[in-house]
Amino acid sequence: MSLSETLDAPADEIAPAASKPLLSVNQLTRVYGSRIGCADVSFDLWPGEVLAIVGESGSGKTTLLNCISSRMTPTCGTVHYRMRDGASADIYKMAEAERRYLMRTDWGFVHQNPIDGLRMTVSAGANVGERLMAVGNRHYGNIRNTAIEWLSRVEIGEDRVDDQPRTFSGGMRQRLQIARNLVTEPRLVFMDEPTGGLDVSVQARLLDLLRGLVSDLGLAVVVVTHDLAVARLLSDRMIVMKEGRVIEAGLTDRVLDDPRAPYTQLLVSSILQV
Amino acid sequence: MNALTQDTSSQNLASYNFAYLDEQTKRMIRRAILKGIAIPGYQVPFASREMPMPYGWGTGGVQVTAAIIGRDDVLKVIDQGADDTTNAVSIRAFFAKTAGVVTTTATPDATIIQTRHRIPETPLTEGQVLVYQVPIPEPLRFLEPRETETRKMHALEEYGLMHVKLYEDIARNGHIATTYAYPVKVEGRYVMDPSPTPKFDNPKMHRSETLQLFGAGREKRIYAIPPHTEVVSLDFEDHPFEIQHFDQPCAMCGAEQVYLDEVVLDDKGGRMFVCSDTHYCESRRADGHCGALLGDEPGLGAEANTRKEAM
Ligand SMILES: [Zn+2]
Numbered sequence: 001m002s003l004s005e006t007l008d009a010p011a012d013e014i015a016p017a018a019s020k021p022l023l024s025v026n027q028l029t030r031v032y033g034s035r036i037g038c039a040d041v042s043f044d045l046w047p048g049e050v051l052a053i054v055g056e057s058g059s060g061k062t063t064l065l066n067c068i069s070s071r072m073t074p075t076c077g078t079v080h081y082r083m084r085d086g087a088s089a090d091i092y093k094m095a096e097a098e099r100r101y102l103m104r105t106d107w108g109f110v111h112q113n114p115i116d117g118l119r120m121t122v123s124a125g126a127n128v129g130e131r132l133m134a135v136g137n138r139h140y141g142n143i144r145n146t147a148i149e150w151l152s153r154v155e156i157g158e159d160r161v162d163d164q165p166r167t168f169s170g171g172m173r174q175r176l177q178i179a180r181n182l183v184t185e186p187r188l189v190f191m192d193e194p195t196g197g198l199d200v201s202v203q204a205r206l207l208d209l210l211r212g213l214v215s216d217l218g219l220a221v222v223v224v225t226h227d228l229a230v231a232r233l234l235s236d237r238m239i240v241m242k243e244g245r246v247i248e249a250g251l252t253d254r255v256l257d258d259p260r261a262p263y264t265q266l267l268v269s270s271i272l273q274v
Numbered sequence: 275m276n277a278l279t280q281d282t283s284s285q286n287l288a289s290y291n292f293a294y295l296d297e298q299t300k301r302m303i304r305r306a307i308l309k310g311i312a313i314p315g316y317q318v319p320f321a322s323r324e325m326p327m328p329y330g331w332g333t334g335g336v337q338v339t340a341a342i343i344g345r346d347d348v349l350k351v352i353d354q355g356a357d358d359t360t361n362a363v364s365i366r367a368f369f370a371k372t373a374g375v376v377t378t379t380a381t382p383d384a385t386i387i388q389t390r391h392r393i394p395e396t397p398l399t400e401g402q403v404l405v406y407q408v409p410i411p412e413p414l415r416f417l418e419p420r421e422t423e424t425r426k427m428h429a430l431e432e433y434g435l436m437h438v439k440l441y442e443d444i445a446r447n448g449h450i451a452t453t454y455a456y457p458v459k460v461e462g463r464y465v466m467d468p469s470p471t472p473k474f475d476n477p478k479m480h481r482s483e484t485l486q487l488f489g490a491g492r493e494k495r496i497y498a499i500p501p502h503t504e505v506v507s508l509d510f511e512d513h514p515f516e517i518q519h520f521d522q523p524c525a526m527c528g529a530e531q532v533y534l535d536e537v538v539l540d541d542k543g544g545r546m547f548v549c550s551d552t553h554y555c556e557s558r559r560a561d562g563h564c565g566a567l568l569g570d571e572p573g574l575g576a577e578a579n580t581r582k583e584a585m
Binding site: 133161 | 426430437441444
């Protein structure tokens with residue numbers, strides 16, 4: 001199977017303004033001693049595109065996500081990101097200050113467990129406003145109003161703006177985490193099992209919300225999930241991983257409707273049995 | 275501390291080095307102080323030593339004072355604004371015994387002033403040194419407990435969290451309710467905690483003529499504000515920094531624009547407000563000022579004195 005054939009997005013889907021990839025991952029490898037976390041992964045992500053990385057636990061999808069989001073240094077390989085000025089930057093060659101600035105302005109990261117992505121002891125408003133304050137906003141009234149606006153976009157009422165997230169339900173916490181990430185209008189958001197750990201009905205509502213936000217904001221997303229239904233609903237393309245390697249990649253509908261690798265066929269059939 | 279009080283024999287005293295600490299330790303502390311002066315507001319780690327008093331008694335400040343004090347220095351020690359609390363008296367006695375220096379309660383007479391909270395009302399001048407005893411030096415600690423992360427935040431000048439704290443204050447109270455340990459930015463670079471000084475005194479740190487040194491014993495940190503350094507209290511455009519205001523003058527000396535303590539007079543709700551800086555209040559009364567409580571009977575307070583402490 002030729003991966004390059006399926007990894008490049010079809011030319012007719014790409015607007016001229018987005019003719020260069022936003023993120024380019026090249027031969028990314030992470031080993032733990034003699035054990036492989038992920039090996040030789042390459043793909044391009046285009047502006048506004050949603051890519052799902054699917055696989056069972058231990059398949060290397062979380063290692064891969066951490067390596068491309070600069071949360072874990074890869075053993076070898078590169079990750080290039082197209083900055084707002086159009087220049088391509090190797091994220092592991094950036095100064096740390098620049099990389100951290102990028103992470104809290106042009107990127108977002110949604111953790112599976114909202115506790116990992118929220119400050120549980122400050123109000124919802126301060127959680128959403130933190131990034132604004134980090135980039136120098138010094139007007140309390142404006143920060144609070146922007147926070148209220150973003151809370152409403154994730155369906156959290158204005159009356160909860162001063163409440164701490166520990167008084168929120170699981171679904172609300174996850175929506176708050178999403179608002180906290182989106183307030184600086186990032187162009188790229190990483191998500192690690194964003195609906196994991198939620199009740200099925202809550203999951204469906206969150207997926208709907210996410211899908212709407214992604215399309216309204218034109219977000220590029222890399223989402224890690226073991227749930228093929230999440231990949232189906234959210235993503236344009238997907239990568240299937242097994243034992244640290246990409247075994248199949250392509251448009252989501254094609255992979256799910258016509259899986260080519262035997263392992264993908266197994267994955268798809270097991271979801272159909274549910 | 276008992277071992278160091280009145281009846282200590284001169285033989286015992288001879289076993290102490292000048293100002294208690296050995297010369298090598300003092301040099302180590304002086305290096306940390308010099309580094310702190312070179313990088314205003316930056317917390318310099320140092321190898322804090324055991325002192326013959328518990329943490330919480332100002333062992334950080336005591337070590338800084340011990341490292342800089344000379345035989346000709348005149349030492350004043352205050353706790354809140356008072357020279358006569360147990361803590362202040364003990365530290366003053368400690369240096370009178372171990373360094374044989376002259377001590378004073380008069381702010382203008384002192385060359386070194388060690389303080390736990392207040393900056394004296396009498397403006398400090400060039401040549402004086404103000405030494406703060408600091409319990410918690412890290413201003414980012416309350417929202418970010420990881421030391422590795424707070425160090426990185428200082429290094430990369432990532433101070434958004436400080437405003438998260440102030441935001442939260444306003445969200446809860448309608449205004450910035452932090453009154454002590456109010457965070458400041460030093461010389462446009464490092465965010466620093468002047469803990470546990472009341473914010474009333476923050477403006478006195480700004481472009482002060484006096485060298486200000488901060489010592490945290492338990493946390494093993496020293497930091498400094500050299501003379502004439504810019505010290506700005508953090509705030510929001512629509513919630514600017516303000517100091518506390520008192521709507522009445524000192525009941526004893528009639529002083530205005532000073533920091534007042536509330537004193538309960540009886541169990542019927544009677545109370546009054548008096549200067550927290552006891553020396554300032556006494557010297558005003560000695561000069562003939564009097565407040566509402568004293569009527570026209572000035573000069574009641576004990577006069578400030580500078581003396582060689584009895585060995
Ligand atoms: Zn007074």
